[in-house]
Amino acid sequence: MNDIAIRFNSVCKSYNVRERGYRSFHQEISDWIKSIIVHGKPLEQDTGLSSPNGIFWALKGVSFEVKKGEALGIIGANGSGKTTILRLLSKVTLPTKGDIDVSGKVAPLIQVGAGFHPELTGKENTYLNAAIMGLSKKEVDKKYDDIVSFAELNGFMDTPVKRYSSGMYVRLGFAVVANIDPDIFLIDEILSVGDLSFQRKCLDTMGKIRKSNKCIVFVSHNISAVRGLCDRVIWLNKGKIEQEGDPDNVINAYVSYMTTKSTFINDTSYVGGKTRWGTGEARFTKVEVLNAKGVRVDRIHAGDKIVVRLEYEAFQKIDSPTFWIGLMNKDEIKVFGTYYNKNRVGEYAVNGKGSLSCVIDSLPMRPGPYYVMAGIYGDIGDLAIDRIGRVAEFKIESMNGNEYDDYNGYGAEGAVNLPHRWNHFDKT
Amino acid sequence: MFFKNLYNNREILYQLTLRQIKARYKQSVLGIFWVILKPLFMMIIFTIIFSKMVKVPTDGIPYPIFSYCALLPWQFFSSAFSTATSSLVGSSNLIQQIYFPREIFPLSSIIASLFDFLIASTIFITFLIYYKINITFISFYAILLFMIQGLLIIGLSLFGSALNVFYRDVGHALQFIIQIWMYATPIIYPLSIVPEKILPVYLLNPMAGIIDGYRKVIIQGLSPNWTYIGISASVTLLCLFFSYKYFRKVEMKFADLI
Structure with missing residues (x-):
C-alpha cells in the first residue's frame, strides 16, 4: 500500500469546448441577444455535463498506479491526453470524475522559459524557479553550487538568461529540478533540446532518482528515450489506455499502429x-x-x-x-x-x-x-x-581488370566484396 | 486561511515580486525615476490647468500639494489594480504547469507597485518640508487609511484578475474604468464641492473617503470624517469578501481556460 506513489482511479477529464479559451464580452452579449431572438428568453447556461455537445473528453476513465522507484512512460499521439495527465498530477487542474492519490512532493520540469524571466540573471532565475518549486532561500543557498555545476553554467550565472542558448535554458531548468529532491518527477518532452552529452547526464540522473525510491512520469514522443528510461509504458489513445506494460511490447504495438494509421x-x-x-x-x-x-x-x-x-x-x-x-x-x-x-x-x-x-x-x-x-x-x-x-x-x-571482379566464380560469396589480398608463403 | 496560505508560500511571493521589480528597473534607462516623474508631471500639469487656468477651490491648500497628496496614492491604486488584473493572464505558462495558490500572482503585482509607491513618496516628504506642513499625531491616521486602500486593491485585483482569465476585454476596459474612476474621486477637486444631493452615491466609491481622508490628516491636520471612512471600509470589506469567494470558486478553472 505504502509503496504506491501515484494512483489514478478511473479518472475522467472533460473540457467544455465552448468555454475552452477565453471569450470576449461582445461574443457573450451577441450570444445572449441571439438566444433572446430565437427563443424569446435567455438560454439556460450550458453547464457542460448535461449535454454531449461542446464537451471534449480528454481522459475517459484512466486508471493506473505508479510505485515508488518506478519510471512510467506515457506515449501517444497528439491530443491523446498525455498533457492532461501531467496537469492533473501537478494539480493545476482537477479531474471531472474519478480520483487521484499522489503521495509526496511533485516537481514538474517547467517548460523552457515559463519559470524564467529573460531580463534576470541565471542566478536570480535559479532562486525564482526554486521558490516556485517550494524551496526556501536557505535551501537554495545550500544547493546553489550543485545546481550551477550540474548545469555546467559556471561563469554564466550573472548573465541575463535572454542571452542563453536554448540548451543552456534547459540545463538550468533541469538542474534546478534535479537538485530539489522531489518524490515525483514529471518530465515533458523537454529533453530533446539539450545536447547529447547533457541528455545522457539527465538520463543518468533520472536513473539515480529512480534508485532512491523516487518515481518518474515521463511523457514523450521520443520513443527511444522512453524505451531507455522507463520500466513500464502506457500508451494513451484518445483519452483511454490502449495498452500498458513492458516498454518494448507497448512501444512496438504503438509504432505498428501508428504506421498503419499513416496518411x-x-x-x-x-x-x-x-x-x-x-x-x-x-x-x-x-x-x-x-x-x-x-x-x-x-x-x-x-x-x-x-x-x-x-x-x-x-x-x-x-x-x-x-x-x-x-x-x-x-x-x-x-x-x-x-x-x-x-x-x-x-x-x-x-x-x-x-x-x-x-x-x-x-x-x-x-x-x-x-x-x-x-x-x-x-x-x-x-x-x-x-x-x-x-x-x-x-x-x-562485372568488368575485366577490376580488382573486385576478377575472381567472381563459385565460392565468392557474401553481400559485399571486402578489399582483400591473398598471400601464400610456402608455395613450391 | 488566506493569510496562512500566503505565509506558507511567502518565498514564492517574495521571489515573484522581486522578479517584477528587478525586471522593471533593468529594462528602462531612467529606471527608478519613472515612478517619481509620473505623478510629478501629472501634478505639474494639474497645477497649471486647475489653479492657473481654471480656479478649482482647494480648501485653502496650495494646489501642488493638494493634488500631489491625492495623486500619489491614486497612482498606486491604478498601477497596482491594472498590473494585478493582467497578472494571471501574463503568467499563463506557469499556471498551466505548476500549482501554488493563485492569489500570489495578483498580490506580487500589488507589492511591486507598493515598492514604486514608496519610492515616489520620498519626494512627497520634500513637499511637506517645503510647504512647512507639520506632521502631528493625527497624520498617522494615514496608515489606517492606507490599510483600507490596500485591502480595497486586493479585493478589486482578485476579482479583476480572475475575470480577465474568462474575458480578455477586462484588460481593455480597465484603462477606461480607471480613468473614469479618477474623475469620480476627489483628486483634482476637493470633496467639499460635491453637491449634497449626490453625496450618498458619490461616497459609495471607497476611494473618495480615503483620498479625502489623506488630505485631512496629512495636510490639514484634522481628523478624518469617520462617516466617510466607515462607508469606505464597509464597501472595501464587502468587495474583498465577495472577490475572494469568487476567486476561490473559479481558481481551479484557470489552467483549463487560460
Whole structure:
C-alpha cells in the first residue's frame, strides 16, 4: 500500500469546448441577444455535463498506479491526453470524475522559459524557479553550487538568461529540478533540446532518482528515450489506455499502429517506389544515384564512387529530422545503411524544399541489382515521416581488370566484396 | 486561511515580486525615476490647468500639494489594480504547469507597485518640508487609511484578475474604468464641492473617503470624517469578501481556460 506513489482511479477529464479559451464580452452579449431572438428568453447556461455537445473528453476513465522507484512512460499521439495527465498530477487542474492519490512532493520540469524571466540573471532565475518549486532561500543557498555545476553554467550565472542558448535554458531548468529532491518527477518532452552529452547526464540522473525510491512520469514522443528510461509504458489513445506494460511490447504495438494509421501507405505514386509509408509532414520528391561526375547512372562497377542525392519537400517546420538511406541487394539483404541527423551536425530544422546527398567513396560489392531505400524520420522517435522502399535501383556490373571482379566464380560469396589480398608463403 | 496560505508560500511571493521589480528597473534607462516623474508631471500639469487656468477651490491648500497628496496614492491604486488584473493572464505558462495558490500572482503585482509607491513618496516628504506642513499625531491616521486602500486593491485585483482569465476585454476596459474612476474621486477637486444631493452615491466609491481622508490628516491636520471612512471600509470589506469567494470558486478553472 505504502509503496504506491501515484494512483489514478478511473479518472475522467472533460473540457467544455465552448468555454475552452477565453471569450470576449461582445461574443457573450451577441450570444445572449441571439438566444433572446430565437427563443424569446435567455438560454439556460450550458453547464457542460448535461449535454454531449461542446464537451471534449480528454481522459475517459484512466486508471493506473505508479510505485515508488518506478519510471512510467506515457506515449501517444497528439491530443491523446498525455498533457492532461501531467496537469492533473501537478494539480493545476482537477479531474471531472474519478480520483487521484499522489503521495509526496511533485516537481514538474517547467517548460523552457515559463519559470524564467529573460531580463534576470541565471542566478536570480535559479532562486525564482526554486521558490516556485517550494524551496526556501536557505535551501537554495545550500544547493546553489550543485545546481550551477550540474548545469555546467559556471561563469554564466550573472548573465541575463535572454542571452542563453536554448540548451543552456534547459540545463538550468533541469538542474534546478534535479537538485530539489522531489518524490515525483514529471518530465515533458523537454529533453530533446539539450545536447547529447547533457541528455545522457539527465538520463543518468533520472536513473539515480529512480534508485532512491523516487518515481518518474515521463511523457514523450521520443520513443527511444522512453524505451531507455522507463520500466513500464502506457500508451494513451484518445483519452483511454490502449495498452500498458513492458516498454518494448507497448512501444512496438504503438509504432505498428501508428504506421498503419499513416496518411499514406502502399502509395506507389513515386516512380520506382514499391512501398511507401509515413506521417507525411515531409516527402521525398526525388531520389537518384549519381556517379563521380554527378551524372545519373543505373550501371556502375564495383569499387566505384557513387552519390545518392535526396530531394525533399517539408510541408511544415520539422526540427532536426533524421534522413536515412539504405542499400538492399537482390536477396533483400540490407547491405548498408546510414543516417544524417543532429548528432552529425547539431540542431537544425527543415521547412520547404531542400536536398542533400550522401557520397559513398567506394562500393565494394558483388555484381547484381541493388535498390536504394530512403526515409525521413522525426527527431523524436521511430515513426517515419516518409519512408520508401526501392526508391531507386542500379546494377553493379562485372568488368575485366577490376580488382573486385576478377575472381567472381563459385565460392565468392557474401553481400559485399571486402578489399582483400591473398598471400601464400610456402608455395613450391 | 488566506493569510496562512500566503505565509506558507511567502518565498514564492517574495521571489515573484522581486522578479517584477528587478525586471522593471533593468529594462528602462531612467529606471527608478519613472515612478517619481509620473505623478510629478501629472501634478505639474494639474497645477497649471486647475489653479492657473481654471480656479478649482482647494480648501485653502496650495494646489501642488493638494493634488500631489491625492495623486500619489491614486497612482498606486491604478498601477497596482491594472498590473494585478493582467497578472494571471501574463503568467499563463506557469499556471498551466505548476500549482501554488493563485492569489500570489495578483498580490506580487500589488507589492511591486507598493515598492514604486514608496519610492515616489520620498519626494512627497520634500513637499511637506517645503510647504512647512507639520506632521502631528493625527497624520498617522494615514496608515489606517492606507490599510483600507490596500485591502480595497486586493479585493478589486482578485476579482479583476480572475475575470480577465474568462474575458480578455477586462484588460481593455480597465484603462477606461480607471480613468473614469479618477474623475469620480476627489483628486483634482476637493470633496467639499460635491453637491449634497449626490453625496450618498458619490461616497459609495471607497476611494473618495480615503483620498479625502489623506488630505485631512496629512495636510490639514484634522481628523478624518469617520462617516466617510466607515462607508469606505464597509464597501472595501464587502468587495474583498465577495472577490475572494469568487476567486476561490473559479481558481481551479484557470489552467483549463487560460
